[in-house]
Amino acid sequence: MVKRALITGITGQDGSYLAELLLEKGYEVHGVKRRASSFNTQRIDHIYDDPHNREARLILHYGDLTDTSNLTRILQEVEPDEVYNLGAQSHVAVSFDSPEYTADVDAIGTLRILEAIRFLGLTAKTRFYQASTSELFGKVQQIPQSENTPFHPRSPYAVAKLYSYWITVNYREAYGLFACNGILFNHESPRRGETFVTRKITRGLCNIAQGLEDCLYMGNIDSLRDWGHAKDYVRMQWMMLQQETPEDFVVATGVQHSVRDFLRWTAFELGIKLRFEGEGVDEIAKVDEIDGDLAPALKVGDTIMRIDPRYFRPAEVETLLGDPTKAKLKLGWEPEIDVRTMCREMVNEDLISAKRHSLLKAHGMELPVALEDTGR
């Protein structure tokens, strides 16, 4: 029997890698995509099947986590063996601007799916994965953070995700649903959204190196994170739903670095050594040395990073470090891609795009480079 999975958030970073993984494993994969005024399937176009092909194993449904009847109808049609609830307003800083919407999607959206599973009588058939987050730990009380660390969310996003965490536990305890929380620490890739810090840095510095932008404006570069690769983390999402009994797991690398480190590594991949000068909001990063020809637009002494307090958050999560011991011992999960390798992969991809833009510009065919325009 071919297994059927339903993924909310299939057009996002994790959704695209998970869809690839499940297709490789022989699943029929259904995904919920939002109607948008422009194409929003770039991350999954390479695995998309023409729906006229009867053999198609990737099937998309228009839908939204704010729409109960739509979600119920999709679940009724698909009757999935596994649901991966990855859809979310996933940007922490944006959740301070849109707290109510974030709660509707990230908290009540989860309840809508769980209720639909129950209402449709799928409780015994359908397994449920909830995309929980290290942001639940927020104001850290214990280092490193494990499944037993108390939560203290620090943003409307994290508070909404806290509801989803507990409602998932509740449906497991109350109705016997096979439901698991993956408490995932930050994970990145070349498909990471452009306004999350790692991708903002790799994309920004590649554009600067090629003369498409002048300077990168950053928030709290002392912030500490445990960064892994999205490919490793979606493998664990699948593994969690293959266990004998449902349980929650922390997914992390157990290694911590600062945003400033990530700036340094990205510069290193471009053959640049950075020198940080000044303090607090006056801190800047200058080009100290250049090696090779990957940054033709730069010279020693150029200032390529400044702090902009607009990117500070009303409440910050200063430090996160995960303890993945349970995932390793119980499921045999190990991350395979380290953060430096991931940074190199991201730089390589963003550099291709920056070089393409720069070449077109040199031939008088300048394309607009989408700058980070959200204020976030």
Ligand code: NDP
């Ligand atoms: P992305 O932001 O890349 O993707 C989010 C997905 O959710 C997109 O497909 C987006 O659609 C969809 N979405 C947003 N709003 C709605 C809505 N109202 N209804 C239906 N779908 C919606 O996130 P990631 O792939 O990085 O993360 C996946 C999940 O894991 C999220 O829930 C996130 O909060 C959580 N998480 C992520 C971590 C990380 O480090 N990446 C760590 C821990 C948890 P569209 O493409 O149309 O915008």
Ligand code: GDR
């Ligand atoms: P985070 O990721 O908030 O941890 O949430 P993000 O990459 O946005 O921020 C990480 C840290 O970097 C600091 N920072 C900046 N962040 C952004 N976006 N832009 C900046 O200019 C900037 N300068 C410094 C932030 O303050 C923060 O401390 C991500 C999301 O994927 C969530 O959905 C997920 O739940 C968590 O990771 C785990």
